[in-house]
């Protein structure tokens with residue numbers, strides 16, 4: 001079987017983009033001589049040269065801003081911010097420039113920029129290196145936010161992002177890089193702004209994305225053995241959010257369980273919950289539930305770190321509880 | 335300045351050597367503990383740069399404050415943070431100096447005024463400015479010493495911090511550990527002007543560049559800088575030229591430099607340099623060095639045993655330390 005890792009998929013996408021479009025270049029910290037912090041761009045500087053694989057100084061605000069400028073000038077930059085944690089130093093450029101320029105200029109200025117960032121927890125890197133901020137970026141009109149959780153998306157979303165006239169952020173969860181799967185054919189991969197049902201089911205909808213997708217699928221698999229048939233909705237794109245697919249799924253299963261690696265409070269899971277409450281309340285026969293990270297900076301010690309992150313066992317337990325709750329509620333009605 | 339006598343006597347030099355050997359062997363033990371998976375996460379070692387932490391610490395008093403990067407085991411050890419609590423932290427244990435929350439990159443010790451272990455490049459510089467500001471406002475005549483790599487110099491926070499420190503004449507000692515590479519990015523690729531001390535000078539700080547492999551020179555420069563600060567001369571900047579002997583972290587395949595370059599620098603390393611000088615001048619016997627190594631190894635083994643036996647935090651404490659207690663004062 002044609003199995004590749006996420007790392008290889010991300011790399012193949014970059015190589016293809018560099019080959020197909022002379023306007024594309026990759027820029028970021030240690031993308032060249034070092035080979036990329038997570039080895040995604042290893043060897044590319046030898047193949048494409050230092051003009052197109054640009055090692056930048058530690059100047060996140062500066063080089064992200066430069067990427068915005070180059071995009072305005074007609075290039076198609078792929079800017080790698082080593083990890084989302086360091087993107088906080090570039091937040092001003094991303095939010096005040098990339099996201100606003102088209103609108104502020106009355107539609108005159110386009111920023112066709114792609115920003116890639118590694119993200120997520122699970123490697124005992126402690127509080128400053130374990131963030132999940134896709135919800136924060138999804139808050140911002142003007143940005144598009146992609147979060148591939150499958151090999152096909154890792155391989156093919158970059159091309160779609162580069163074809164987009166606006167700034168697109170692509171998140172790459174650090175726990176996925178070494179995972180392997182067989183690469184689907186390109187035509188089977190959905191457009192970037194569509195949510196995809198990765199497993200159909202009838203009893204509840206598990207709504208998730210990115211680094212939690214494999215956990216949700218694992219939980220769904222195990223739930224089958226417990227007599228619960230869960231549907232797994234992979235959002236893939238957090239802004240714009242494919243609310244229709246979420247609501248359709250919940251309409252069929254009557255239960256929504258959201259799994260999000262970031263914190264609950266004011267996060268992505270809250271937005272999804274609100275969407276369901278606003279537009280799909282009558283579909284529900286159990287309260288919406290969320291499995292998110294504990295409201296604590298992510299600790300170093302492995303047992304504390306694991307306890308603070310969403311886990312398969314917790315997803316299963318909450319799903320079972322939801323089924324039980326709905327049965328009691330039904331019983332009451334009779 | 336003249337009242338700052340350097341104790342360049344035999345016993346002080348022995349002390350410096352022992353401190354450096356202590357750090358070197360501690361780091362070496364960390365390597366094996368990492369492959370045994372006792373230590374996890376990112377691990378950045380200080381091999382080759384020991385003279386800087388050891389030399390600078392000689393100039394600081396117990397009241398002074400210290401901030402460092404994720405490559406801070408050496409600074410914590412030289413500052414007197416107990417080795418047991420450092421090792422336990424890296425094992426993720428409750429008795430670790432940060433309660434197992436921080437790990438290798440986030441060693442904290444209030445008692446020694448050791449304010450981390452910061453893993454965001456240049457992230458500690460503004461904090462150092464603020465601690466110096468706070469101390470000054472409270473008429474505490476302290477120095478705040480901030481260690482960082484040359485990679486940090488490209489960040490805006492570096493420039494903002496230097497400007498603030500000088501503008502407000504704050505008692506900050508900036509120590510740039512210029513080991514020539516920021517991960518795999520060489521200084522030539524990082525900086526349009528590679529004379530880092532000149533950047534500091536452009537903000538009006540008195541700035542100098544020294545051989546960071548020579549512990550005596552580091553100590554001398556740090557003492558002069560600290561007495562200038564204590565005499566009200568404002569922030570001082572020292573660029574210490576050095577080299578990191580190992581990879582950036584445990585994941586580095588070092589594609590960006592060749593081993594000949596590494597070996598060249600190893601010949602100038604701080605431990606060889608000082609021990610060779612002492613031997614050549616008949617100030618130390620080989621047996622004395624061996625005795626130092628033995629003593630240090632015993633201390634390290636005891637620290638490993640301590641960390642191994644230490645308890646982990648119960649899960650019920652997961653939510654602790656997100657907020658403090660509201661005090662009645």
Ligand SMILES: Cc1ncc(C[n+]2csc(CCOP(=O)(O)OP(=O)(O)O)c2C)c(N)n1
Pocket residue numbers: 029058060082086089403405453454455456482483484485486487511513515516517578582
């Ligand atoms: C703001 C920020 N950007 C990127 C990183 C990733 N990173 C960690 S260390 C490092 C290199 C820093 O080099 P330098 O400041 O010279 O210190 P050294 O590691 O050589 O001691 C990089 C790029 C980070 N931790 N923080």
